[in-house]
Amino acid sequence: MPKKLITVTVNGRKLEKAVEPRTLLIHFLREELQLTGAHIGCETSHCGVCTVDIDGQSVKSCTHLAVQCDGSEVLTVEGLAQGGVLHAVQEGFYKEHGLQCGFCTPGMLMRAYRLLQENPAPSEEEIRMGMAGNLCRCTGYQNIVKAVQYAAAKLQAHQESQKEGVAA
Amino acid sequence: MNAPTNPTLLERRDALQGLGDSRLRKEDARFIQGKGNYVDDIKMPGMLHMDIVRSPFAHARIKGIDKSEALKVPGVIAVLTAEDLKPLKLHWMPTLAGDVAAVLADEKVHFQMQEVAVVIAEDRYAAADGVEAVRVDYEELPPVIDAKEALKPDAPVLREDLAGKTEGAHGKREHHNHIFTWDAGDKAAADAAFAAAPVVVKQHLLYPRVHPCPLETCGCVASFDPVRGELTTFLTSQAPHVVRTVVSLLSGIPESKVRIVSPDIGGGFGNKVGIYPGYVCAIVASIVLGKPVKWVEDRIENISSTAFARDYHMDGEIAATADGKITGLRVHVIADHGAFDACADPTKFPAGLFHICSGSYDIPAAFASVKGVYTNKAPGGVAYRCSFRVTEAVYLIERLVDVLAQKLGIDKAEIRAKNFIRKEQFPYTSAFGFEYDSGDYQTALDKVLKAVDYKALRAEQAAKRADPNSPTLMGIGLASFTEVVGAGPSKMCDILGVGMFDSCEIRVHPTGSAIARMGTTSQGQGHQTTYAQIIATELGIASEVIQVEEGDTSTAPYGLGTYGSRSTPVAGAAIAMASRKIHAKAKKIAAHLLEVGEDDLDFEIDRFNVKGDAARHKTMKDICWAAYNNVPPGMEMGLEAVHYYDPPNFTFPFGIYLCVVDIDRATGETKVRRFYALDDCGTRINPMIIEGQIHGGLTEGYAVAMGQQMPFDAQGNLLGNTLMDYFLPTFVETPHWETDHTVTPSPHHPLGAKGVAESPHVGSIPTFTSAVVDAFAHLGVTHMTMPHSSYRVWQQLVASGVNL
Secondary structure, eight states: OOOEEEEEEETTEEEEEEEOTTOBHHHIIIIISOOOSSOOSOSSSSSOTTEEEETTEEEEGGGSBGGGGTTOEEEOGGGTSBTTBOOHHHHHHHHTTOOSSOSSHHHHHHHHHHHHHHOSSOOHHHHHHHTTTSOOSSSOSHHHHHHHHHHHHHHHHHHHHHHHHHHO | OOOOOSHHHHHHHHHHTOTTOOOOOSSHHHHTTTOOOBGGGOOOTTOEEEEEEEOSSSSEEEEEEEOHHHHHSTTEEEEEEHHHHGGGTOSEEEOTTSOEEESSOOSEEOSTTOEEEEEEESSHHHHHHHHHHOEEEEEEOOOOOSHHHHTSTTSOOOOGGGTTOOEETTEEOOSTTEEEEEEEEOHHHHHHHHHHOSEEEEEEEEEEEEOOOOSSOOEEEEEEETTTTEEEEEEOOSOHHHHHHHHHHHHOOOGGGEEEEOOBOSOOTTTTSSOOHHHHHHHHHHHHHSSOEEEEOOHHHHHHHSOEEEEEEEEEEEEEOTTSOEEEEEEEEEEEOOSSOOOOOOTTOTTTTGGGTTTTBOOSEEEEEEEEEOOSSOOEEEOTTSSTTHHHHHHHHHHHHHHHHHHHTOOHHHHHHHHBOOGGGOSEEOTTSOEEOOOOHHHHHHHHHHHHTHHHHHHHHHHHHHOTTOSEEEEEEEEEEEOOBSOOOTTTOEETTEEOOEEEEEEEOTTSOEEEEESOOOSSSOHHHHHHHHHHHHHOOOGGGEEEEESBTTTSOOOOOSOTTOIIIIIIHHHHHHHHHHHHHHHHHHHHHHTSOGGGEEEETTEEEETTEEEEEEEHHHHHHHTTTOOOTTOOSSOEEEEEEOOSSOBOOEEEEEEEEEEETTTOOEEEEEEEEEEEOBSOSOHHHHHHHHHHHHHHHHHHHHTOOOOBOTTOOBSOOSTTTSOOOOTTTOOOOEEEEOOOOOSSSTTOBOOOTTHHHHHHHHHHHHHHHHHHGGGTOOOOOSOOOHHHHHHHHHHTTOOO
């Protein structure tokens, strides 16, 4: 099958790749780029273990074609930590025991990362609604809610300390 | 061990992060950074991909398979059918239950989505194209879908390969679709109790077919090295050593040249105990082609073909006195095992440990009979987050006790208290012969009733019932369950003749760190964290410097794996025992270094002190170093131990769960207002992890009770095999969980621990049904069949004439 050239920025790195038009984004990430953090759970957009961030939106990469990402910026779980420092959502999942088998975790983290930009101070109900496209079979969600709350508090505290820094 | 008495001791103890510490998980760092290593993450040079051609029919004869078009698809390397496996005698394989199962359908298909052929190609897309191009000519046959129809005299013959076989693995077969009849208890005694009883209640209970549905599906990467004659297979298995033994027996490759690795596993819940045709075909393909072959099933394949759970059609009866004291129990079950008997139960127990169905109650006479039958549905019958059919058993007894309470007009808490095995009766031998190790049910019940203010809840319910305009019906559910886990004593339990022990090997290094290798396999339970905590307390070595490895059969000692809540009861005990061997040696070394007798030493957290003179001591760090250069005369160097633990008995965790639901009288929507779960798993190793396991198990129980089922039409089409149809609860429906505990240690376990992760699944399902039925109890309803979806509950509202 003839391939199509795409330009895509993944975790801050600009790449040019030839892909088959039918290649799903999840396969492109996992098999072409060796980014195996995002997983495949259902192939029908229900479970969310394949969730990545594309141009500021949460996207289930198992039902998205790689060619649709031409010109886009993609962020995966591998790009969350910066300079060896965990992102607040990663820290929250660790501290609040928000994961068990770990299979849903990369998708959960990417969704939580986006949710907290859409709504920096969500209520429990807003977290539950905002994360409902991601399934977990192990945790019963209660500690994931706490993990997202932990991250929200940490990100807010960080923002406020930055504001104070600017004011000073 | 001395209790810490000053801050220094406390600090030293806390630094170990030992038994009882809510230590954060060591596994998490890799998972939160996308660095887990699951089967589908594994890529090997030259690796090929396999995909499976599956039957669209539940029962059909295969008249022909045409591979020619598939072989023309670019990238397709090979297509294998049963004909290709026949010369290797691998077209059928033995199951763990003593039956055989088709690897690839041989002349006939027995269930929809059965494996018919495999396509091996250069990438997964080409393999899928190849599957589309394989042409199979079928002649449809009449299917048997309903287990109750299977034993009718004129029912179609499903297993032609068993023609004339009147003896099965578990005794006489009475019919062409009959697998076994298994009896437990004393029939005559039970019959006598019923004959004499003033009160008898009966209830038919259907436990629908469900699927464990872990988020990671099943798969493997098989890699045969033709030069060395060695086979390495990365595989989604909860029991890699058992897989190694089976693969060696099937392939003829010596077990020493077979390496099975369970890497990170994305949830198991019983689904990853079995040995599936996909694994066997990938291994055969790798051997034939000399290249690594990957097979990973998709979600539809997972739900349709790999092991289901339950599908028990139960009839239960309780005999009682007029004031509600239970005197007898009788149970008859038709167990739908699907097309092949492929349960993964201990060999001697074709119905698993179903005979725990006398529950938490002192029932003097009991009898249970389970009849296994073949149907045109996928094989399985695994323990979905439970110990071998314990979920079915607990559901049965808890429902029956509720029905009895309702019939006699006794409160469901009161009838339980009246029938509990009392604290002083332990160890207690049940009418089915189990010896319950320990329990204190009444204390747990009292604690729960107080915590939720049970009287106030009942008063609120009475007020709602009295108000014809109330928009909701309120139900209160209660269960007081006892499980039997930690299989098991080798005198009773084996898999393929291998006793169900488990194992631990610990090596302590000269600088005071250690590695432990285990026969179990974590699928999210956090073994790397909790196992290290046990060693930390036993040996005085900090958890942080203890590595725990499992899942690789080339390095780990033989173990039976992780399912049936056996990791803590069996492997946890093996860790304690291996640690104690090392502890004993360390003590000898300390005595030698301090030039005192062993009896003159006390162990204190992380060191041995000379009695009465703690200033003279040797820390474990000192001892570890000395173990490699200065041991007593005649002692071997080194500091390591292996222990294979064969438990003397099962363990019997228990709990009291209470649930409050509000049912919308217009829609049938059932909201869980409150769920209070008290668990007693004996000694608690890591309370944070226990709580996490309980949240997860309760959520899986909620799924089963409120929405999960695998419905089939009359032709055997599975009507719900995607996540669109098969219910996995999301953040939104999942209730908020309240947890609590009591601690009644197991007297026979070295740590007193009993296992916990399955209790919430086992215990919550009858609690939900109890709550939903309770909402209708004043209208004369005694039972409702799961799952309690809004539609079904609405149907009951209409039937009871209380819908709005």
